[in-house]
Amino acid sequence: MNSDGTGVTRIAAxxxxxxxxxxxxxxxxxxxxxxxxxxxxxxxxFADEGSDPA
Structure with a gap:
C-alpha cells in the first residue's frame, strides 16, 4: 500500500x-x-492449530 492509502494489495486471507x-x-x-x-x-x-501468532 502507498502512504496515501492507495494501491492496496491483498496478500493472504x-x-x-x-x-x-x-x-x-x-x-x-x-x-x-x-x-x-x-x-x-x-x-x-507450520502449525495445525494456534491463535494470536507473533
Whole structure:
C-alpha cells in the first residue's frame, strides 16, 4: 500500500497477522498457522492449530 492509502494489495486471507522481527515474513492464522513472504508468495503451513501468532 502507498502512504496515501492507495494501491492496496491483498496478500493472504486470515486473521491476526504479524511480521517476523526482520520484516521478511508474515504469519497469519487461518484454520492453521501460515507463514508467507511479504508479497504473499511461498505460503508454508507450520502449525495445525494456534491463535494470536507473533
Amino acid at each position: 486470515g486473521y491476526d497477522p504479524d511480521f517476523a522481527p526482520d520484516g521478511s515474513k508474515i504469519v497469519i492464522r487461518q484454520s492453521r498457522l501460515i507463514l508467507v513472504n511479504t508479497d504473499g508468495s511461498n505460503p508454508e503451513e
